[in-house]
Amino acid sequence: MGIAERKEREKKEMKEKILLSARRLFIRDGFENVTIRKIADDIEYSPTTIYLYFRDKDEIFFQLYKDAFDEFYRYQLKTANIADPVTRLRTLGEYYFSFAIENPEYYDLMFISVIPMKPLECGFETEHPGKKTFEYLLNTVKECQKSGLFKEYSPEAAALFVWSTVHGLVSLNLKKRMMQFPPEKTESVMREVLEIIIHR
Template sequence: MGISERKEREREDMQRLILNAARKLFLENGVEKTSIRAIADAIEYSPATIYLYFKDKNEIFYALHELAFLTLAEHFRPVSLIKDPFAQLVELGHLYIQWAVENPGLYELCFLMESPMEALACRDESWEHGKNSFGLLMHIIEGCMAAGYFKQHDPESAALTVWSYIHGLVTIFLRGRMKLFDDDRDIERIKASYSLFIKMVQHGL
């Protein structure tokens, strides 16, 4: 390995170290209550070291946000192998729920945590990955409409309705609100609710 390759690997390793520490602190304390010094202390480096890799903590948050959406996009990849648009929609929902349940921290970063995006110089692109995910849903909804589903609805409203339902469902779970049932059947309930939602769509939502 040459000198330039080694330096690049060391840079990537340090960025990864910073991001992992920041993600833990952001999830525990929130973005606003997490300082650069706190992140530096967590990795046992000086704050000056952090600034060699990131402009400020908002840029760190954006990097984490971007990485989280990239993992979500990768998780959605099997949908492209399905031909039928309604089957695509059903599978997309299953994958979204699975990703949220298995990656609560990433879901928090993507959809639940109050973010400082307005402070970023790149704020115009800050939700680009979110737009891409919603764009995939829109594309599938348009295919479903061509197949006779979502009659008398526009694609955007239909897509927002589907996303709102699934987001609400997993948020209830992630925020611990299913504890009101006082048993351990949360995942079973999520699956049953989603199955009912799909039947409602099939019969003319």
């Protein structure tokens, strides 16, 4: 009886079809311009069909939210072969920076907009998709402390310091809050800030 298996496979494929479309539209048009009806149009099904595969719009975007962290983590791991922890930390910062600029909608979803998650499924603090990411940073910071950098602070505070500064920089830029600086100077000022972080 391969019918049950086939049906399950088809269900999975349909879910993937919806997610793929949602992701494509999301990256192209941004979070708030993706509607259920547009996804439905895109995959050539009626809007209500989507509700047979996802509880609500949030469930779709929560999946994209989690996927974004996986992608970001893979991107981040490219620094794993850098021996010197301080160089690794600097590169990590640059990667974070690049990821945000190259994937602004993903960055928004991951770190800025309200997490698309209904109160029901809360309490995922332990398996938070961003946990791996932060722990990788934390470990790098701990290694940096062995070679002197940040040695007077707790690893948690030092890691949060680095993250906050880079996130602050990136999100202010993304949300057009850095208009005080002339456009041609913005990037160089931001790069200088990245330097300040590791000179602490």
